Amino acid sequence: MPYLLRPATLADAPAVTDLLNQIDVLEIGRPETDLHTVEADLKNPETDLEQDSWLAFDGDRLVVYGLLWDDSAGERIDVDHYVLPAHQEAGKLVLEAMEARALRKARENGAERAVVHLHLNVRPTLDTALLDKRGWSVVRRYHVLRRAVDAAADRAPRPPAGVRLRPCATEADRVRVHELYQAAFAEHFDFQPRAYRQWLHDMDAEGLDWSLVWIVTADDLGDAGFLLARNDREAMGWIRSIGVLREARGRGLAGLLLRHAFAAFAARGRDTVGLGVDTSNTTGAPQLYARSGMTVHFAVDTWEAVLR
Template sequence: MSNPLRPAALSDAPAITALLNAVDEIEIGRPETDLHTVEADLKHPGTDLERDSWLAFDGDRLVVYGLLWDESEGERIDIDHYVLPDHQQAGMRVLDAMEARALEKARDNGAQRAVVHLHLNVRPTLDTGLIEARGWQVVRRYHVLRRPVDPAADLAPQAPAGVRIRACASEADQARVHELYQASFARHFDFQPRDYPSWLHDIDAEQLDWSLVWIVGVDDLGDVGFLLARGDREAMGWIRSIGVLPEARGRGLGGLLLRHAFAAFAAKGRDMVGLGVDTANATGAPELYARHGMTLHYAVDTWETVLG
């Protein structure tokens, strides 16, 4: 008889991290999940672990993990789902529970339906035929890109006349990055507006090295862009987000920020830098990253289902 599902607790973070790294090894060839990332997810303010998380075991071994959160406060619900290949039945039991909870959550928000998104590697451990039979379909693809960096080759770029880059050195600067983030991503696919406290949680601000966050400004418009990077991922330096306001695009500011981040990571002794990009991004981001030597590490699909 199958073991019953149970909700996750923060104390389960090491076991969940081990499961996600086992999935990483199958999907991308190496473990790339850090404990602090899992802990931050479990602390998500939009998640009630008792009702919004699920664990399935084979004996004492964790084989499925699911987490649900709600940033839209409407019909859009997000889920994570990780399953070991030989435990698809348990994976579907968790997905049953997640779909039911997603619809309940959306209706609690006053919506008539739930539009649920799930991100999966393009060659996932989950049998996608099982979710296609349930009405799930791919609606977007993202690429995780990476680039080697070297302190001798990746030197800090010289900003052109009328352009300045400053480190995020104060709480006022942090709040400004939040404003720039919201404005520069407002028209992006699946963007969910976030107030300042919620955004601080999203970026795991307590663990963030703010010296790896920069603001770019120009004489005629003031602050117009930012780059937010993380140095606490073991696998590589990570650029979490880079954005430039629409009115300042086309001036080379994104590339300037990117080269600045490469130089900073190289100076800190990192040998690889990565980021994620929407392949259908209309701002030219995929081309920008390609011009700066970033190549494909792996691809992720956004799957969607509509319940109700």
């Protein structure tokens, strides 16, 4: 029986979530995808679902999901691709469609080529021989880390003299976190500058508990860093981003923010906290997380294809 391909709609979010959790079990041993995360992806303002999403069905069963979005307004295009192992042919059909759309999108942006990135578990359900044959290659590796937390052991740290933490309580604070984010991550791999409203969508701000976002301030520097966390993942508390300005690094501010987040999650009854880190990060973040007791949960590779 041939596969049925069609675009996704927001109403498909539960079925997509179920598919992604089936793949989670195969790749990392347990389901860790939440419905609200899938819904946020499908609502991405840089995604036209009619042209930028794909579902493949074997009969009534969803077996492949693909999504494309464009943060760069240039040649850089991002895609997601999920396939059940027994349906690689359907996965190939969706991959081919995504590549063709990525190149059209980049050309609409005025670029001569598309540089496409796809994040996959290091042991994915997708047969990576297909990617190899089509000219894709791994350009980066990320680790998803996790750490157990406990309310008795993880107490809120006392900031050193001249350093203060404040929660992100006002619109002005949110704007300041955005400014700090853009500055702290400007030199990071694959960073795409984002205007404030675009960034709010990236953070899924509508579902964000802003009391889990903090700004760190030093007397001699002013606002110097931030931590953005969220408590809406079923699997664990999640640190979405932590950043410190270049001129403030090496003073223990990131570690202070991290310990504060551990304590906040423990106080809310969480037993595990996770985050993602670029293994080639040069700011010292991987070493900080290791010293803080975080260990590798699983690894993700960034695959890249240059399409002309």
